Amino acid sequence: MKFISVLVILSFCLSVSGISQQFKSDNPGISAAFQLAVQTVDINTRRGILAAGGDYGGEWTRDISINSWNGVSLLRPGIAENSLWSVTIHEDSIGHQYWDKIIWVLAAFNQYQITGDKEFLAQAYHCASNTLKALEAEKFDGKYGLFKGPSVFNDGIAAYPEPIYEPANYSSSVLDHKGSENIKCLSTNCIYFGAYKALYQMSIILDENKSETVDFLEKSVHLKNNILKNLYNKESNTFYYLIDQLGNIDKSQEALGISYAVLFGIVDSAKANQLIAHTKVSKFGITSIYPDFPRYSADKPGRHNNMVWPMVNGFFAHAAIVSGNYATFTSELVNLTNLALDEDKGDYNFREIYNANTGKPDGGWQANGAGNPDFHWASCKLQTWSATAYISMILYGLFGMEFSATAVSFKPYLPSGTGSIEFRDLKYRDAILNISIIGKGNVIKLFSVDGKLQKNHFLNSNIKGVHSVSIQMG
Numbered sequence: 001m002k003f004i005s006v007l008v009i010l011s012f013c014l015s016v017s018g019i020s021q022q023f024k025s026d027n028p029g030i031s032a033a034f035q036l037a038v039q040t041v042d043i044n045t046r047r048g049i050l051a052a053g054g055d056y057g058g059e060w061t062r063d064i065s066i067n068s069w070n071g072v073s074l075l076r077p078g079i080a081e082n083s084l085w086s087v088t089i090h091e092d093s094i095g096h097q098y099w100d101k102i103i104w105v106l107a108a109f110n111q112y113q114i115t116g117d118k119e120f121l122a123q124a125y126h127c128a129s130n131t132l133k134a135l136e137a138e139k140f141d142g143k144y145g146l147f148k149g150p151s152v153f154n155d156g157i158a159a160y161p162e163p164i165y166e167p168a169n170y171s172s173s174v175l176d177h178k179g180s181e182n183i184k185c186l187s188t189n190c191i192y193f194g195a196y197k198a199l200y201q202m203s204i205i206l207d208e209n210k211s212e213t214v215d216f217l218e219k220s221v222h223l224k225n226n227i228l229k230n231l232y233n234k235e236s237n238t239f240y241y242l243i244d245q246l247g248n249i250d251k252s253q254e255a256l257g258i259s260y261a262v263l264f265g266i267v268d269s270a271k272a273n274q275l276i277a278h279t280k281v282s283k284f285g286i287t288s289i290y291p292d293f294p295r296y297s298a299d300k301p302g303r304h305n306n307m308v309w310p311m312v313n314g315f316f317a318h319a320a321i322v323s324g325n326y327a328t329f330t331s332e333l334v335n336l337t338n339l340a341l342d343e344d345k346g347d348y349n350f351r352e353i354y355n356a357n358t359g360k361p362d363g364g365w366q367a368n369g370a371g372n373p374d375f376h377w378a379s380c381k382l383q384t385w386s387a388t389a390y391i392s393m394i395l396y397g398l399f400g401m402e403f404s405a406t407a408v409s410f411k412p413y414l415p416s417g418t419g420s421i422e423f424r425d426l427k428y429r430d431a432i433l434n435i436s437i438i439g440k441g442n443v444i445k446l447f448s449v450d451g452k453l454q455k456n457h458f459l460n461s462n463i464k465g466v467h468s469v470s471i472q473m474g
Contacts, residue, residue: 021075023394024422032348033337034394040350040387041072050076050083053352054382061087061096062153065107067384070314071391073111074401074426080111081120091123094131099149099188102135104128105195109202113403116429116461118206125202129212132195144184144243145226147192150174151185151242152256153311154288158366159304161252161293164244170367172375179245186231186239186257189223194264196220205405224266231257237271237278241289253280253290255312262319272323276316281328282306282356285313285335296365298357303364303377308354310336314389321397321413326442330415333393340390350386353379399423399435409458410435413442414473430464439473446472 025031044051050072052063064087068080084107089095094104108124111117139148150159157165157174166177174180200216203209231240231249239261241252258279262272280290287306296302317332338359340346345359355362363377395401398421400411408428414421414437422436439445447457448470459469 022424026420027418029337033340033390037387037390040382044384045079048082049086050079053380053384055380061101061104063385065103067388068107069110070388071395073114077115088127091127100152102195103191105198109198122206125206144230146184146189148182149188152187154304156304156366158302161250170371170373172367172369182245184243186254187260189227190260193220193223237274255286255288255316259315259319262323273325276320276323276325276328284308284359285332286316287356288312301364303366306356307364308356310386310389314392317393318396329397336390349381350383351379352383406461407458412437414440429461432466434468437471441473445474
């Protein structure tokens with residue numbers, strides 16, 4: 001599929017809560033891929049809960065959190081809320097795999113920023129603060145000032161080098177390999193930092209105990225400093241992947257960790273742009289962890305190693321936009337469009353994993369827990385977080401939407417081949433928005449609301465009723 005502009009406008013409707021949402025673009029690839037992405041979300045909604053994919057259930061906190069954060073909270077807020085609560089223990093603490101479950105806090109705060117539901121926020125704050133206190137007591141390594149545990153989403157041992165990986169241990173689960181609970185990873189500590197910042201903001205909105213508010217802020221500063229001290233090379237402006245159980249640093253490139261470091265502001269904007277620009281990227285998009293560990297290769301890629309996981313690409317694209325690296329964002333958008341649609345790749349299916357050398361769906365190699373150290377896994381179909389990664393590229397990238405507690409702002413970007421995009425009947429708090437953007441590039445020439453020119457490129461969160469937002473780029 002070639003990523004080109006045509007005059008034909010493709011559109012589709014998305015039915016949600018009695019509202020018929022409609023997205024349009026003059027780029028047929030974007031229109032088709034976005035439609036496919038939203039259809040994937042809807043297909044994977046089961047009994048009001050969002051499943052991880054066509055071949056998976058809905059039991060993972062990380063999947064539900066990432067999918068809510070990457071667009072479901074905006075397009076399907078009721079489904080997102082139900083799903084977020086479904087992975088908690090009686091709405092009192094966050095459940096499931098311990099090391100990255102704190103990502104729920106980021107999704108919950110994003111849910112509030114979009115819906116403005118203060119009752120939800122209050123319960124989410126209680127649930128999140130309870131969980132963080134327990135994790136601080138059990139999983140914090142005082143020697144390094146970092147949280148222990150595997151990297152975000154990487155529950156498979158293929159994501160780790162020796163000595164974390166034990167060659168004689170044929171289990172696919174990282175937690176079955178000795179010492180894995182004592183490693184310190186970039187992405188995991190970045191989300192803890194993001195969670196502290198979110199809880200700080202939540203506590204201010206709710207006017208909670210002021211000493212607790214200050215505590216969250218101080219801990220966020222300390223954690224940021226320790227990430228920079230232990231997992232960052234100031235001279236080369238690069239982040240390291242992890243510190244293993246023996247105290248050794250693995251200098252692999254972890255795309256998700258780099259993305260979160262940029263998105264949460266662990267490095268400043270100038271360094272963030274340079275960091276994104278200097279990453280190693282395959283011809284089909286950035287891979288999860290680069291390069292291949294010694295036991296893997298281009299002919300035998302590790303499942304959680306040097307492979308394209310679209311969820312990771314979605315966050316990397318978001319980080320590229322935030323850092324102002326539009327060329328990198330465009331490359332990731334084009335790649336994921338093609339991976340989803342091309343007949344020799346996804347063939348109109350957002351797959352779980354793609355081979356970085358061929359672009360074909362490929363689950364990679366990893367022990368299978370059944371006495372086999374070299375098992376070729378499948379790449380599952382209809383993967384929800386691959387679809388929501390694409391949704392995030394459109395909402396946060398092309399439309400440039402940014403949500404806060406008090407407003408939604410717009411910093412759009414229209415790459416070559418896309419001259420117009422439009423979203424109608426998009427619900428934001430107590431308002432319905434009709435947003436149209438035309439032109440090219442990332443500079444806003446004109447910004448109007450209901451036909452009136454406006455210098456500021458945002459809408460206050462207290463806006464009500466139906467409103468039209470028109471943006472001209474150039």
